[in-house]
Amino acid sequence: xxxxxxxxxxxxxxxxxxxxxxxxxxxxxxxxxxxxxxxxxxxxxxxxxxxxxxxxxxxxxxxxxxxxxxxxxxxxxxxxxxxxxxxxxxxxxxxxxxxxxxxxxxxxxxxxxxxxxxxxxxxxxxxxxxxxxxxxxxxxxxxxxxxxxxxxxxxxxxxxxxxxxxxxxxxxxxxxxxxxxxxxxxxxxxxxxxxxxxxxxxxxxxxxxxxxxxxxxxxxxxxxxxxxxxxxxxxxxxxxxxxxxxxxxxxxxxxxxxxxxxxxxxxxxxxxxxxxxxxxxxxxxxxxxxxxxxxxxxxxxxxxx
Numbered sequence: 001x002x003x004x005x006x007x008x009x010x011x012x013x014x015x016x017x018x019x020x021x022x023x024x025x026x027x028x029x030x031x032x033x034x035x036x037x038x039x040x041x042x043x044x045x046x047x048x049x050x051x052x053x054x055x056x057x058x059x060x061x062x063x064x065x066x067x068x069x070x071x072x073x074x075x076x077x078x079x080x081x082x083x084x085x086x087x088x089x090x091x092x093x094x095x096x097x098x099x100x101x102x103x104x105x106x107x108x109x110x111x112x113x114x115x116x117x118x119x120x121x122x123x124x125x126x127x128x129x130x131x132x133x134x135x136x137x138x139x140x141x142x143x144x145x146x147x148x149x150x151x152x153x154x155x156x157x158x159x160x161x162x163x164x165x166x167x168x169x170x171x172x173x174x175x176x177x178x179x180x181x182x183x184x185x186x187x188x189x190x191x192x193x194x195x196x197x198x199x200x201x202x203x204x205x206x207x208x209x210x211x212x213x214x215x216x217x218x219x220x221x222x223x224x225x226x227x228x229x230x231x232x233x234x235x236x237x238x239x240x241x242x243x244x245x246x247x248x249x250x251x252x253x254x255x256x257x258x259x260x261x262x263x264x265x266x267x268x269x270x271x272x273x274x275x276x277x278x279x280x281x282x283x284x285x286x287x288x289x290x291x292x293x294x295x296x297x298x299x300x301x302x303x304x305x
Contacts, residue, residue: 134196
């Protein structure tokens with residue numbers, strides 16, 4: 001299966017897609033995971049913490065984005081990334097591993113068939129979406145490199161291409177974009193390597209061709225256009241940690257009890273709702289506490305923000 005070989009006739013239209021999900025849910029056949037087309041393998045598991053929440057319209061999920069490589073405005077990534085070249089593309093996994101590997105996107109997609117997972121997405125700025133991502137558990141890819149006992153953290157590095165990414169021509173961040181996870185966070189089954197959304201190829205503005213999604217963390221932890229994954233022994237410094245360490249810590253777990261220095265994190269604005277709609281309560285770990293809270297047993301989540 002290769003997402004980049006889909007024909008338009010093979011992709012489920014958004015309206016039909018949503019109606020099918022509602023029908024299957026009403027029939028009790030599926031909760032949070034549905035078969036999008038005969039070309040896509042669906043997950044047997046559902047990881048949607050609030051299945052009653054409406055899926056965000058595709059138009060909002062693909063036009064309201066943070067992706068500073070293409071500009072700092074929410075509409076800049078959609079406007080400025082359309083000509084971004086993502087083929088061919090390779091990703092290297094190295095560092096504290098038994099087997100350094102380099103794979104093309106096509107090889108990865110063939111090796112790990114995509115499944116659909118509907119995850120809540122919470123931005124540190126206070127807005128949220130519910131998005132049906134396509135991808136596979138990151139641990140499947142990481143295990144191919146056979147990390148050694150020295151591997152304690154996983155560092156992600158995005159592409160550096162200022163010729164195509166005009167935002168990288170300015171020192172908004174220390175380019176290329178870098179992020180990191182503790183190894184148990186990276187290996188958690190909720191952590192997803194994303195290859196698409198809404199049954200379609202991943203758009204450039206959403207991080208094509210490969211991006212990360214860690215649903216219990218704020219969105220900036222989910223690196224886009226990844227070219228390198230490295231197992232390291234010491235905690236890596238992410239781009240936002242380096243830019244503003246008093247605002248952005250390493251863990252970046254969604255925690256409504258810890259305010260950002262410039263605003264509260266207790267509530268969130270649902271993108272796609274009426275502008276006058278009330279904000280909703282933010283859930284600890286973005287609603288995934290049952291699955292991930294044990295990763296942080298004994299930690300002070302106010303200190304380790």
